[in-house]
Amino acid sequence: xxxxxxxxxxxxxxxxxxxxxxxxxxxxxxxxxxxxxxxxxxxxxxxxxxxxxxxxxxxxxxxxxxxxxxxxxxxxxxxxxxxxxxxxxxxxxxxxxxxxxxxxxxxxxxxxxxxxxxxxxxxx
Amino acid sequence: xxxxxxxxxxxxxxxxxxxxxxxxxxxxxxxxxxxxxxxxxxxxxxxxxxxxxxxxxxxxxxxxxxxxxxxxxxxxxxxxxxxxxxxxxxxxxxxxxxxxxxxxxxxxxxxxxxxxxxxxxxxxxxxxxxxxxxxxxxxxxxxxxxxxxxxxxxxxxxxxxxxxxxxxxxxxxxxxxxxxxxxxxxxxxxxxxxxxxxxxxxxxxxxxxxxxxxxxxxxxxxxxxxxxxxxxxxxxxxxxxxxxxxxxxxxxxxxxxxxxxxxxxxxxxxxxxxxxxxxxxxxxxxxxxxxxxxxxxxxxxxxxxxxxxxxxxxxxxxxxxxxxxxxxxxxxxxxxxxxxxxxxxxxxxxxxxxxxxxxxxxxxxxxxxxxxxxxxxxxxxxxxxxxxxxxxxxxxxxxxxxxxxxxxxxxxxxxxxxxxxxxxxxxxxxxxxxxxxxxxxxxxxxxxxxxxxxxxxxxxxxxxxxxxxxxxxxxxxxxxxxxxxxxxxxxxxxxxxxxxxxxxxxxxxxxxxxxxxxxxxxxxxxxxxxxxxxxxxxxxxxxxxxxxxxxxxxxxxxxxxxxxxxxxxxxxxxxxxxxxxxxxxxxxxxxxxxxxxxxxxxxxxxxxxxxxxxxxxxxxxxxxxxxxxxxxxxxxxxxxxxxxxxxxxxxxxxxxxxxxxxxxxxxxxxxxxxxxxxxxxxxxxxxxxxxxxxxxxxxxxxxxxxxxxxxxxxxxxx
Numbered sequence: 001x002x003x004x005x006x007x008x009x010x011x012x013x014x015x016x017x018x019x020x021x022x023x024x025x026x027x028x029x030x031x032x033x034x035x036x037x038x039x040x041x042x043x044x045x046x047x048x049x050x051x052x053x054x055x056x057x058x059x060x061x062x063x064x065x066x067x068x069x070x071x072x073x074x075x076x077x078x079x080x081x082x083x084x085x086x087x088x089x090x091x092x093x094x095x096x097x098x099x100x101x102x103x104x105x106x107x108x109x110x111x112x113x114x115x116x117x118x119x120x121x122x123x124x
Numbered sequence: 125x126x127x128x129x130x131x132x133x134x135x136x137x138x139x140x141x142x143x144x145x146x147x148x149x150x151x152x153x154x155x156x157x158x159x160x161x162x163x164x165x166x167x168x169x170x171x172x173x174x175x176x177x178x179x180x181x182x183x184x185x186x187x188x189x190x191x192x193x194x195x196x197x198x199x200x201x202x203x204x205x206x207x208x209x210x211x212x213x214x215x216x217x218x219x220x221x222x223x224x225x226x227x228x229x230x231x232x233x234x235x236x237x238x239x240x241x242x243x244x245x246x247x248x249x250x251x252x253x254x255x256x257x258x259x260x261x262x263x264x265x266x267x268x269x270x271x272x273x274x275x276x277x278x279x280x281x282x283x284x285x286x287x288x289x290x291x292x293x294x295x296x297x298x299x300x301x302x303x304x305x306x307x308x309x310x311x312x313x314x315x316x317x318x319x320x321x322x323x324x325x326x327x328x329x330x331x332x333x334x335x336x337x338x339x340x341x342x343x344x345x346x347x348x349x350x351x352x353x354x355x356x357x358x359x360x361x362x363x364x365x366x367x368x369x370x371x372x373x374x375x376x377x378x379x380x381x382x383x384x385x386x387x388x389x390x391x392x393x394x395x396x397x398x399x400x401x402x403x404x405x406x407x408x409x410x411x412x413x414x415x416x417x418x419x420x421x422x423x424x425x426x427x428x429x430x431x432x433x434x435x436x437x438x439x440x441x442x443x444x445x446x447x448x449x450x451x452x453x454x455x456x457x458x459x460x461x462x463x464x465x466x467x468x469x470x471x472x473x474x475x476x477x478x479x480x481x482x483x484x485x486x487x488x489x490x491x492x493x494x495x496x497x498x499x500x501x502x503x504x505x506x507x508x509x510x511x512x513x514x515x516x517x518x519x520x521x522x523x524x525x526x527x528x529x530x531x532x533x534x535x536x537x538x539x540x541x542x543x544x545x546x547x548x549x550x551x552x553x554x555x556x557x558x559x560x561x562x563x564x565x566x567x568x569x570x571x572x573x574x575x576x577x578x579x580x581x582x583x584x585x586x587x588x589x590x591x592x593x594x595x596x597x598x599x600x601x602x603x604x605x606x607x608x609x610x611x612x613x614x615x616x617x618x619x620x621x622x623x624x625x626x627x628x629x630x631x632x633x634x635x636x637x638x639x640x641x642x643x644x645x646x647x648x649x650x651x652x653x654x655x656x657x658x659x660x661x662x663x664x665x666x667x668x669x670x671x672x673x674x675x676x677x678x679x680x681x682x683x684x685x686x687x688x689x690x691x692x693x694x695x696x697x698x699x700x701x702x703x704x705x706x707x708x709x710x711x712x713x714x715x716x717x718x719x720x721x722x723x724x725x726x727x728x729x730x731x732x733x734x735x736x737x738x739x740x741x742x743x744x745x746x747x748x749x750x751x752x753x754x755x756x757x758x759x760x761x762x763x764x765x766x767x768x769x770x771x772x773x774x775x776x777x778x779x780x781x782x783x784x785x786x787x788x789x790x791x792x793x794x795x796x797x798x799x800x801x802x803x804x805x806x807x808x809x810x811x812x813x814x815x816x817x818x819x820x821x822x823x824x825x826x827x828x829x830x831x832x833x834x835x836x837x838x839x840x841x842x
Contacts, residue, residue, distance in 0.1 A: 013134040013175035078302035100302035106177035
């Protein structure tokens, strides 16, 4: 079974890049362009792992994580934050909200893929 | 999708983000307290930074980062926005746009202005912020991945193998946040040799087993050359979700002899059973009891509230422009085809075929609908064009020491894409002129009882099938006596000529005319209003001026909605069939002898409601023989031209009024005076489309320059 990834990012460029590297690595790729759409998509897609940006319109990454960890969508799938931010306070906030990991943009395809594979038990 | 096309979409996205940025900054000027606006501005810069990083555009990233950091201070309300900071934000936005453009075109940006803006931005950041250097190059996976950026200093010391004892006991929250101990162990195993011992003592008996609880603990031993901090990094995201103890096993470390023994390697390769089969609480899909607590409801409400907010622009489709243009061409052919069918059917002179004519009429309407629909695809709002002008106003006021603000009206007005593109230069020039020549200095304005800050108003609207664009300033108005003096000085006007106010104003559009006594380095770049006028004329439009001393000048550009089709009269001239744009025709006159008067040997005028209008014989101007011989014959088309004002064009007859598809002649034949383009008529023949403005200039009896001595003028003042 293919592993489903839901990427939530308001940047079309980042979504494009993610699509190319993740589809290329054999993941089933889904995306949303803001937090609200991301949460909506989550219940539709039922992904195995979520990648989310922090700075987004409508609902930011923290909101997404909180919503996925506590809302009616409540889930235990790994949620990785993918952002240009690297401040410790933000990381702490994300962790407290329930994030599983933090990757700083720009990301490296191979590392991202290996992280996702490990997180989801995807057979290489 | 290739990397190149992703790069292209990145720059497309940048354009949109820059637009959003400019828009946001304007909104901030109105209300800098509106956090939604500040956030939108921040996000625009932030997204550019994020994308740029992916393509290794370090300069762009660096600049965006500095810009963003200052904007973040505003966002967190650490910093107040004043006029000066607002100006800096605008400049930063301009600089960011330049850097994006330079990156897109793969050329070196202007380092000087970049450095200047960065320096100014940094001056708003405290010491501490500057120290917090942003590291773009390093890929940091603060996660259970192998550390990639090893401190070099430590590597130099040479590897020292040490043994760490790790005690790890997760809480239930660790599992519900998507963590998996096995993955953490995998990451540790990559650092060296790992042995794992599961602590099963907390395991309840089968009846007491709760899948949502965390009962397992582990004791691990890691032999590694890595520093303890690296180990902590691996556990960073589970830090508060588990009991964790990491200690150096002194007894095992420091001794080169304690290089891992064969058994421990075996242990790492084949870890103890409990680790490969962890209790899977996260696999439990059963809803947790906490879900019924009120907290999730609040969350839901927030999400719902957010959902009600406007969700950005309407969905759009990106289409290759070539495809649209091909479609437009095809629709053009369709319209020609429809005209041909109409003509053929007419020629058949079929008796009583009312239904056929009806069907044909319906076909005509449909073709027109399709054509309008396709044209609408090419139509774009003037907003981005107008937004660019705010920068021009800013730069111009900075260069001239004048104070100006830009107000835009109707920027959602849609105009053909080509028109927008080709309008950019003339508009830039006019806006720059408006600040440079139109507005007074702040001191003079205050003296005159005006606000020290001048206003440039840019508006767009649709009116009667045309697009109107106005550039208005609230400056001093045109100095007509000075202009007339200048016109005479330059030999553009006869010294004794009496010019109407409008004619003086129109001197501005004459080649070689410049009003500023001192040519400033801003407007005086050798581009005059005559170039503007020609550019607009090339788009089938015209420019006019209205000015009122003391209260300002308004330039009005009138453009056709589309460049591809137009409504025209099909007329005959000599034995040729030609088309003249209906938009230029004020009225048609069948002349009667009593209204016609001869002037001199050659000139002819017609009296129209008491005023005399010169007659231009189109056939003669085009050098065609066999024109209208009898002066009573033919039809006169009253047109208002740029150079000559009201003129009557004499043509043989009007045959039809129809929509024609414009086919450029210039790409095939070059410029033909008096002819703007060609079209294909229903019978398949090519007809030339006349340009009345140019046509009247060809008249041998009407000197083109100076207009002050044109016969019309003498008649009017006589």
